[in-house]
Amino acid sequence: MKLKKEFSDFYKAIRISSETNALREKRRVLQEDIESKLPDILKKHDISITKSDIKMIDQGSYKYNTTIIDDVVDRDVAVIIPLDITKNDDPRKIKGYLRDSINIASRTVYIKEPCVRASYYENEREWLHIDLPLYARYDEKLYLARGKETSSNFSWENADPVGLNDYLCEKINGNAQLRRIICYIKKWRNEKYSSTENDHEIPPSIGLTLLACDCFSALSTDDSDDDLRSLQKTMKSILNKFSIKKDQNGEIISASLNCYLPVSPYTDVFIKMKESKTHMITFYKRFSKAVANLTSAVQLESEHDAGEYVQKVLGPVFIVPAKEAVAAAAQNRREHSFGD
Amino acid sequence: MTVREVLETYNEISIDKEITEEIIIFTLYRRQFLIFPPSKDNPASTALLFLCNDDGADFPHIMLNNETLLDSPLIPKGKYRWVCLYEQESLVNSIVSYEDKISDSIERLIELLSMNEIEKEREFQKEFMLYWNANSVEKKPYSVYLTQEDEFAEMDVYFGESNVRIIEKGLYLSDINDRDNDKRKWVRHVENDVFFIPISDNRGIYPPRGGNNWASQEIKNIVFSQQVEHISDSVFKQINCTIPKTQNIILVFGMKSEWSNVTFAVKIKCKNNVRHSLLKKILYDIVAINPLTTERKDYLYFNEQLGNDIGLLKKKVLVVGAGSLGSYVAFELVKNGAAHLKLYDREMLEDDNILRWAYGGVGVGSNKAKIISTLLGLLHPEIEVIAEPKNIDERSLIEETSCSDLIIFTIGNSDEQLKFNRILKASQCAIPVIYTWLEAGGKYSHILYVNYQKKGCFECLYTNENGDLINNRARMNSDDIMDTAIIRNGCGGTRAAYGTTSLLRTTAALLDIIQKVQMNELTESVLVDVSPESVCISCTTFPMEACKCCGN
Numbered sequence: 001m002k003l004k005k006e007f008s009d010f011y012k013a014i015r016i017s018s019e020t021n022a023l024r025e026k027r028r029v030l031q032e033d034i035e036s037k038l039p040d041i042l043k044k045h046d047i048s049i050t051k052s053d054i055k056m057i058d059q060g061s062y063k064y065n066t067t068i069i070d071d072v073v074d075r076d077v078a079v080i081i082p083l084d085i086t087k088n089d090d091p092r093k094i095k096g097y098l099r100d101s102i103n104i105a106s107r108t109v110y111i112k113e114p115c116v117r118a119s120y121y122e123n124e125r126e127w128l129h130i131d132l133p134l135y136a137r138y139d140e141k142l143y144l145a146r147g148k149e150t151s152s153n154f155s156w157e158n159a160d161p162v163g164l165n166d167y168l169c170e171k172i173n174g175n176a177q178l179r180r181i182i183c184y185i186k187k188w189r190n191e192k193y194s195s196t197e198n199d200h201e202i203p204p205s206i207g208l209t210l211l212a213c214d215c216f217s218a219l220s221t222d223d224s225d226d227d228l229r230s231l232q233k234t235m236k237s238i239l240n241k242f243s244i245k246k247d248q249n250g251e252i253i254s255a256s257l258n259c260y261l262p263v264s265p266y267t268d269v270f271i272k273m274k275e276s277k278t279h280m281i282t283f284y285k286r287f288s289k290a291v292a293n294l295t296s297a298v299q300l301e302s303e304h305d306a307g308e309y310v311q312k313v314l315g316p317v318f319i320v321p322a323k324e325a326v327a328a329a330a331q332n333r334r335e336h337s338f339g340d
Numbered sequence: 341m342t343v344r345e346v347l348e349t350y351n352e353i354s355i356d357k358e359i360t361e362e363i364i365i366f367t368l369y370r371r372q373f374l375i376f377p378p379s380k381d382n383p384a385s386t387a388l389l390f391l392c393n394d395d396g397a398d399f400p401h402i403m404l405n406n407e408t409l410l411d412s413p414l415i416p417k418g419k420y421r422w423v424c425l426y427e428q429e430s431l432v433n434s435i436v437s438y439e440d441k442i443s444d445s446i447e448r449l450i451e452l453l454s455m456n457e458i459e460k461e462r463e464f465q466k467e468f469m470l471y472w473n474a475n476s477v478e479k480k481p482y483s484v485y486l487t488q489e490d491e492f493a494e495m496d497v498y499f500g501e502s503n504v505r506i507i508e509k510g511l512y513l514s515d516i517n518d519r520d521n522d523k524r525k526w527v528r529h530v531e532n533d534v535f536f537i538p539i540s541d542n543r544g545i546y547p548p549r550g551g552n553n554w555a556s557q558e559i560k561n562i563v564f565s566q567q568v569e570h571i572s573d574s575v576f577k578q579i580n581c582t583i584p585k586t587q588n589i590i591l592v593f594g595m596k597s598e599w600s601n602v603t604f605a606v607k608i609k610c611k612n613n614v615r616h617s618l619l620k621k622i623l624y625d626i627v628a629i630n631p632l633t634t635e636r637k638d639y640l641y642f643n644e645q646l647g648n649d650i651g652l653l654k655k656k657v658l659v660v661g662a663g664s665l666g667s668y669v670a671f672e673l674v675k676n677g678a679a680h681l682k683l684y685d686r687e688m689l690e691d692d693n694i695l696r697w698a699y700g701g702v703g704v705g706s707n708k709a710k711i712i713s714t715l716l717g718l719l720h721p722e723i724e725v726i727a728e729p730k731n732i733d734e735r736s737l738i739e740e741t742s743c744s745d746l747i748i749f750t751i752g753n754s755d756e757q758l759k760f761n762r763i764l765k766a767s768q769c770a771i772p773v774i775y776t777w778l779e780a781g782g783k784y785s786h787i788l789y790v791n792y793q794k795k796g797c798f799e800c801l802y803t804n805e806n807g808d809l810i811n812n813r814a815r816m817n818s819d820d821i822m823d824t825a826i827i828r829n830g831c832g833g834t835r836a837a838y839g840t841t842s843l844l845r846t847t848a849a850l851l852d853i854i855q856k857v858q859m860n861e862l863t864e865s866v867l868v869d870v871s872p873e874s875v876c877i878s879c880t881t882f883p884m885e886a887c888k889c890c891g892n
């Protein structure tokens with residue numbers, strides 16, 4: 001199988017298998033702060049909950065083990081409190097209370113549309129942020145607090161974070177090749193969007209993960225997985241999901257891709273990107289470029305040449321094997337002594 | 341082609357100065373290099389490349405010291421660092437043409453300079469110890485002795501004349517109490533607690549190099565990193581709950597990967613916070629760090645480096661018989677990963693034994709088992725060979741089976757072999773037993789592996805289909821060869837004539853069989869015939885159904 005060792009080395013180089021102790025410590029302290037301060041803050045606003053009412057659960061890639069090395073560690077922890085959303089119909093206020101409970105000098109805290117974010121800096125560089133989506137449990141259902149602090153656009157959105165976790169864990173756990181393919185696609189995204197500042201322009205991890213699960217093609221040859229062909233086939237079928245419109249000159253004028261959450265609220269995960277046509281067109285163009293490069297890699301005989309195409313997709317961490325001619329020449333002259 | 345002509349074929353290269361046609365200074369990727377051609381008189385030579393006036397800190401394989409060898413009036417004054425492009429003895433240079441050698445070295449230089457971060461990290465990690473030890477200011481090297489590489493461990497420090505030993509607690513070195521004229525060779529120091537911390541994920545860990553010296557941040561990053569966890573959960577827990585008793589401590593890090601296995605020690609000076617755990621000390625108390633020149637010296641490490649089977653390391657091997665074959669077998673066992681032997685033999689070494697004795701003429705007149713024990717102990721302080729200067733009897737054999745992991749009989753006397761076989765069968769011996777013996781004449785030898793939990797035993801070889809006892813069926817010598825091969829030296833004393841080839845052959849085959857037993861590739865009892873032509877499973881009928889010892 002082509003580039004087996006290179007893919008295996010690449011995966012080892014990019015993957016994160018578990019939360020570090022440093023991160024766990026930050027999360028533990030954050031959780032303690034929320035548990036000890038949030039009930040008192042809420043009490044001042046006539047909302048009564050106890051410490052044990054607050055539930056915090058892991059969400060995102062750490063849960064199903066598809067985390068990769070990135071400039072900033074991104075951690076998602078859902079905060080769930082019992083709350084009557086008919087009485088407290090402004091989620092922005094409740095998010096504000098959550099922010100107040102954790103707002104201390106050692107972290108930078110601010111409200112984002114779907115969550116409250118706590119960022120951590122070292123030597124003036126952000127190294128970690130913990131995103132806290134806030135859920136109200138009301139009438140046996142969970143509602144996500146949406147809306148920025150000053151935005152007029154806000155709502156309690158029915159959601160099922162536990163169901164989403166279960167769905168993805170069931171798909172991914174026990175499927176090692178799928179897990180690797182998800183990591184590769186996320187790495188591709190990070191490489192191609194490394195200079196993009198605006199979150200809304202970047203395909204979200206959850207979207208890429210769901211697409212990879214839907215379109216995954218397991219491929220292996222003689223007892224070992226063929227990650228190159230699996231990645232190529234999986235990305236190819238994701239690409240086929242795009243619907244494209246072109247003008248008379250063949251120029252792409254719109255690109256669309258539908259991918260819905262498999263659980264409540266069943267919303268489109270690319271909804272933010274769709275606010276601008278150009279974001280989706282860029283996404284499509286970059287994605288089809290990646291598929292073209294991977295297809296070349298699959299078709300090429302030489303491992304070196306194939307590796308160069310894969311490196312275009314996955315970045316310099318993917319190591320291109322030496323040219324065959326050079327490698328063979330060196331092989332011929334390699335000393336056959338035992339060493340000393 | 342000249343060096344100049346070869347260089348001109350590369351677009352990336354611009355020639356700056358031609359010292360001669362063959363010695364040239366050129367620029368490649370914004371760095372300047374000096375090239376010397378391979379010697380035309382010496383077919384084994386390669387081209388030599390030096391980096392000019394640059395500390396090369398960003399690149400692996402650039403030597404740390406400036407070369408002073410280049411004191412030639414032709415060569416401009418400056419700093420020259422040798423670029424190491426060839427692993428020692430990795431290529432057969434004599435079959436490569438002059439031009440190919442030059443272009444090969446340029447290709448390698450281009451490859452080196454085009455390395456990406458991941459490739460550089462790997463190369464730096466391969467050469468980690470070179471950089472680490474070059475950065476140390478301590479004069480005495482620290483020799484590290486470990487029994488394992490995966491768990492946190494406390495260690496002891498012993499100072500000696502020329503080096504310091506750091507020894508994992510619980511590991512006994514046989515020479516640690518040695519004296520030189522009443523003075524201890526190794527003195528235990530207790531002013532620093534010492535801990536071994538294995539690094540299980542080495543991503544992003546670089547050695548100190550040109551201006552990037554290690555500080556407390558690098559140490560913190562190992563035990564409490566942001567993104568990649570470098571140590572295992574259990575190691576972290578122990579760092580978190582261990583409370584050092586001393587203010588300053590020594591940390592020994594082990595970093596093992598597919599491409600390298602390095603161990604490096606560092607002394608950390610700390611603020612005096614008495615109740616701080618090791619973790620808190622590392623995170624908050626470090627005021628200075630002092631890298632120590634480090635070298636691994638333990639038996640585990642040496643065996644791993646040679647690719648020995650480390651499964652034998654903690655096993656106890658009983659060798660019965662320290663004659664010719666026993667001496668070779670014991671010697672090779674300890675060189676192949678067995679550190680704990682016990683030897684039984686009551687004989688003394690005599691002058692006429694020496695040419696078939698693995699250790700030369702030391703100790704003539706002393707007990708054979710004791711000589712072997714003393715000499716093997718000198719190989720490495722972890723080797724422990726216990727000598728019993730007597731022949732083993734029934735009671736001790738049964739005792740030994742309960743505390744050994746493997747028994748090897750290297751005696752040739754059939755009566756004794758048959759007797760011990762009966763004892764082991766009767767006691768339902770649970771450990772593997774190997775009998776090995778040479779036939780008279782020294783041409784043939786045999787190795788019998790017996791699993792006493794299954795069919796087959798030594799007596800099978802002396803039993804025919806009817807269950808009657810007969811002479812050894814495995815014999816490959818004809819009777820007349822036997823007659824001529826025996827040397828008579830009066831009073832009926834006989835000795836089989838053979839040189840050391842059959843000892844070496846038998847010992848090698850025995851080591852292979854031990855390895856197979858170790859790996860559980862051999863579980864059924866089996867007889868192996870060894871001859872100058874082959875080592876193979878014997879066609880002698882074995883096991884023998886009618887055997888009165890192991891049959892029904």
Ligand SMILES: [Zn+2]
Nearest residue numbers: 401424425467
């Ligand atoms: Zn080197």
Ligand SMILES: [Zn+2]
Nearest residue numbers: 797800887890
């Ligand atoms: Zn038998």
